[in-house]
Amino acid sequence: MSDELVPDPRQMRASDADREKVARVLQQAHGEGRLDLHELDERLAAVYASKTYGDLVPLTADLGVPAPAVLPVPVQHHAPASRIGGTPGSAVSFAFWSGVERRGEWVVPPTHAATAIMGGVVLDLTQARFTQHETTINAYALMGGVEIIVPEDVTVRVDGVGFMGAFEDSTHKGAPTIPGGPVVRVTGFAMMGGVEVKRPKRKKLKTKRHEELED
Structure with missing residues (x-):
């Protein structure tokens, strides 16, 4: 191991x-x-x-x-293998005129369906584990919103479709990910609503401008 x-x-x-x-x-x-x-x-x-x-x-x-x-030697907080394994949690997140959030340490099943009808669903995978190496999330938004937060050590593939709505991928597809880490495929449909797949927020870096030194 x-x-x-x-x-x-x-x-x-x-x-x-x-x-x-x-x-x-x-x-x-x-x-x-x-x-x-x-x-x-x-x-x-x-x-x-x-x-x-x-x-x-x-x-x-x-x-x-x-x-x-x-530069300090980077500390490896999450080995790829540590992300995979465990008893799967719920395979469904459903919000109708309401909101559903899944955060913290939860185990994502091989297939998870997230549906938001005039409501909102948030799936935060930052601290999540996965039962298998590859996971599929089917996201459906009808006059609602589904937000999926995927950490940097998880590879993302997004191929959903929006109609009078948006299916957005802001995970910066070209960014390197840890070899051997989990893969999450996000697919589905957004109609008059939105599905957004993104990375966790990074702390805004204070832009330091330097005073000109006298020659």
């Missing part, structure tokens, strides 16, 4: 603290004359737009600062 795949650290998501560490190194490099003000602004913009450790490493690679000294 210990043969778990370890993700490439460069594909792991960087934190706000990681970005701040890199920003401080760039500031110091500017103060030492290694970067001019234009280069500093360009690299800081890239720092605050970065998402992974791999995005951050090149920004200091030519400054004589070893990447490990700048």
Whole structure:
């Protein structure tokens, strides 16, 4: 059970603290004359737009600062295997003029139907486990809304259809996911309503603009 795949650290998501560490190194490099003000602004913009450790490493690679000294070793919180297994929970979430939410540590069955009729359904998979490697969620919204929140270590495939409504996928399809992790397929139909598939909210990064240093 210990043969778990370890993700490439460069594909792991960087934190706000990681970005701040890199920003401080760039500031110091500017103060030492290694970067001019234009280069500093360009690299800081890239720092605050970065998402992974791999995005951050090149920004200091030519400054004589070893990447490990700048970026901490990412901690693996969820091994792919730890997401799979357990007794499945309910296979249905139904809201009619009401609201239904499933959050926290719950076990998603191989197939789950989420239906919202003039109501709302929220399926938060952030801390969920899955009975199988691949899971299908059938989402139906009629003058209502279904919101599905899928964490970064779960691969998402969305192929639902909207008619006079919206079936939206904002999970950034090209983003890397942990090899061997669960796969969630979201399909279904939205009519005069909406189905939205998204990642958990990330803390807004404070945009720090630097004061110009006197030459």
